[in-house]
Amino acid sequence: MFQSPPALFNQGAPLLKLSVFVSLCLLLIIADYQFRATEQIRATLQIVLYPIQIALSQPGKLIDTASDNLRSLSTMKAVIEQQTIQIQNLSLLSNHAEHLEIENANLRKLLALQQQVAFKTLATEIIYKPSNWASQKIVINRGLADGVNVGMPVASDTGIIGQIIRVFQYSAEVSLIEERDSAIPVLVSRNGVRGALFGMGRAEPLDLRFINSIGDLDVGDYLTTSGIDGTYPAGFPVAIITKIDRSETAGTFISCRPVANLNRFRHLMVLLYQPSSSAPNPIIPDSVKNKKTSKWGNK
Amino acid sequence: MKSLLNNMSSYRGIFLSLLIAFILNMTPLRSNPLLPDFVLIVLVFWILYFPETVNLLTAFLLGLFMDVQSSNLLGINALGYIIAGFLIVFWNRRILSASPIWQVINIFQVVLLVHISIAITMWILVPSFVFSSLDIFLPATFEALLWPLIKRLLANQGPFISRNKP
Numbered sequence: 001m002f003q004s005p006p007a008l009f010n011q012g013a014p015l016l017k018l019s020v021f022v023s024l025c026l027l028l029i030i031a032d033y034q035f036r037a038t039e040q041i042r043a044t045l046q047i048v049l050y051p052i053q054i055a056l057s058q059p060g061k062l063i064d065t066a067s068d069n070l071r072s073l074s075t076m077k078a079v080i081e082q083q084t085i086q087i088q089n090l091s092l093l094s095n096h097a098e099h100l101e102i103e104n105a106n107l108r109k110l111l112a113l114q115q116q117v118a119f120k121t122l123a124t125e126i127i128y129k130p131s132n133w134a135s136q137k138i139v140i141n142r143g144l145a146d147g148v149n150v151g152m153p154v155a156s157d158t159g160i161i162g163q164i165i166r167v168f169q170y171s172a173e174v175s176l177i178e179e180r181d182s183a184i185p186v187l188v189s190r191n192g193v194r195g196a197l198f199g200m201g202r203a204e205p206l207d208l209r210f211i212n213s214i215g216d217l218d219v220g221d222y223l224t225t226s227g228i229d230g231t232y233p234a235g236f237p238v239a240i241i242t243k244i245d246r247s248e249t250a251g252t253f254i255s256c257r258p259v260a261n262l263n264r265f266r267h268l269m270v271l272l273y274q275p276s277s278s279a280p281n282p283i284i285p286d287s288v289k290n291k292k293t294s295k296w297g298n299k
Numbered sequence: 300m301k302s303l304l305n306n307m308s309s310y311r312g313i314f315l316s317l318l319i320a321f322i323l324n325m326t327p328l329r330s331n332p333l334l335p336d337f338v339l340i341v342l343v344f345w346i347l348y349f350p351e352t353v354n355l356l357t358a359f360l361l362g363l364f365m366d367v368q369s370s371n372l373l374g375i376n377a378l379g380y381i382i383a384g385f386l387i388v389f390w391n392r393r394i395l396s397a398s399p400i401w402q403v404i405n406i407f408q409v410v411l412l413v414h415i416s417i418a419i420t421m422w423i424l425v426p427s428f429v430f431s432s433l434d435i436f437l438p439a440t441f442e443a444l445l446w447p448l449i450k451r452l453l454a455n456q457g458p459f460i461s462r463n464k465p
Binding site: 014017018021022024025026027028029030031032033038041042045046048049052053056128130131132133134135137139166173180181201 | 321322324325326331355356358359362363364367368369370371372373374375377378381382385388389420421424425427428429430434
């Protein structure tokens with residue numbers, strides 16, 4: 001086959017090489033998972049990958065513009081008319097909201113309550129969804145250069161979709177709310193019952209936990225951010241209760257679905273929200289985390 | 300693509316094929332767990348036929364890039380690719396002398412071991428990681444079935460390989 005001696009012999013000692021590389025990998029994995037100490041390496045590699053990612057996102061954009069161009073004039077006119085009406089309605093509402101906001105601020109001052117932090121939003125576009133089935137993330141085209149920081153919430157036009165978990169210079173990774181073990185403090189907007197919403201993995205319903213008065217809940221109730229943790233601003237819609245499983249023995253399971261469609265839109269908003277409290281992030285105890293249940297053969 | 304690769308020198312061919320495989324891996328389709336890892340199978344080809352040029356270091360670097368791209372734990376794909384590289388070097392003669400069908404089976408063994416070792420490492424380290432047996436077996440099967448195609452596409456680039464054929 002080959003004239004030269006087989007690779008097993010002229011490569012030196014492959015076993016030694018293997019053990020060196022494998023231990024290097026394990027070191028990296030543990031440094032990444034336990035100590036988050038590899039961000040610099042990641043950022044360096046990302047610099048190389050970024051041009052390819054941007055180049056690859058172009059065809060999709062081209063198709064979008066092409067389909068826009070192919071739309072007939074009359075449909076466009078109808079769309080524009082519809083949007084003008086929508087903008088008029090929204091600006092009326094927003095004027096009213098501004099009025100309410102000022103009133104609210106004054107009342108808060110009178111009652112000596114803590115002031116709500118005002119924040120800006122930053123429009124952004126999804127570059128791609130990483131091909132990683134074990135975690136639910138998307139990558140957006142704003143990064144440190146645009147003032148995006150770790151921990152900022154990300155929303156679509158309908159509701160919260162996730163949180164920034166890693167920033168690079170020109171891009172950032174967003175962990176969606178359906179990611180396993182992600183948690184958002186929420187309250188039921190109808191009656192103010194507080195709880196925490198946990199992600200259960202890809203396309204699984206979200207799980208509402210730590211609810212005191214389960215009897216007050218109903219299918220179809222809206223959950224909004226409560227703002228208690230300081231990470232998410234208060235009052236943004238997150239999810240709707242879809243099913244309440246009351247069982248005598250195992251407790252109650254409350255399934256919810258996100259208000260925002262997590263897998264549909266290209267354009268999102270980063271809420272440039274700097275939490276007002278300086279309290280450290282709470283550590284989720286192991287007893288609360290999802291149990292390790294291997295699904296061998298269940299599928 | 301065959302004609303594209305035909306006149307390339309071997310280094311450019313290797314680089315280009317790995318780049319194309321990487322781009323295929325970057326497409327949104329791959330967020331489905333059941334689809335094959337193109338980089339893995341192309342890497343296996345080059346390590347099998349050009350162990351002097353494409354070695355464990357290449358596998359390691361490619362794995363790191365794949366980890367950053369898929370926002371996985373840094374090093375998990377690198378670990379898988381290195382195990383693949385080692386197994387290919389170790390079973391070099393056995394795979395090269397096997398008949399085409401046995402070659403597919405041998406490749407299946409290698410990629411299956413890669414997927415199993417990745418799943419086990421994740422399972423030990425990450426408490427919330429869940430997987431099913433399908434997530435391991437289906438991609439390995441598709442990768443093994445891709446092998447004859449990859450071999451045909453890549454082995455035809457110039458006299459580099461055909462010279463060494465018996």
